[in-house]
Amino acid sequence: MMRRDELRDICETCERLGIAFISDEVYHGLTYGEAAETALQFSDQVIVANSFSKYFCMTGWRIGWLVLPEHLIRAAECLQQSLSISVPYLSQIGAEVVFDAQEELQAVLAGYARNREILLNELPSMGFDVLPADGAFYLYADISRHSDNSLEFCARLLDATGVGTTPGLDFDRRRGHSAIRLSFAGPERDIVEAMRRLKTWMR
Secondary structure, eight states: OOOHHHHHHHHHHHHHHTOOOEEEOTTTTOBSSSOOOOGGGTOSSOEEEEESSSTTOOTTSOOEEEEOOHHHHHHHHHHHHHHTSSOOHHHHHHHHHHTTOHHHHHHHHHHHHHHHHHHHHHTGGGTOEEOOOOBTTEEEEEOTTTOSOHHHHHHHHHHHHOOOOEEGGGTOTTTGGGEEEEEOOSOHHHHHHHHHHHHHHHO
């Protein structure tokens, strides 16, 4: 996650240079330790994108929001009118109700936190270098001790174990050949089983 001082510096620099800054804050709420910061704390000229998909567990409902500088509001309205007119009514109802589901949402977050700890504890012993991932529900792991072809590595892993991972090339064309991304969203038993299979395969 970006540190508060780093985010502030980027916001201030963009505002000073007249550069539009878009802050993707879709994973806000899914943090492990320090809370995520919003760019709106540092500038009213930033564009903030957020969604009900991640923390609010409404993936597929296609509902989110933008916070815009005043001079962009009308242009965004015109674009939205051309694309979809409005958010589906059922999604609007779901979005209203989800604010009353804090207990359930925090339980989901606690599950993610347990799964994250499992991966952080297991992967290094298998030769993967992993960053702690302070937010979201993914780990990005360096596989360079095992392969320099993440696409081929993921395909072999899937074929041999049934464990699906994502090649780093999907996120970084220059260095992603030596990394994979693993999701820790899902039931704890699946994460435990995936680590068991991966450990067996790595021997």
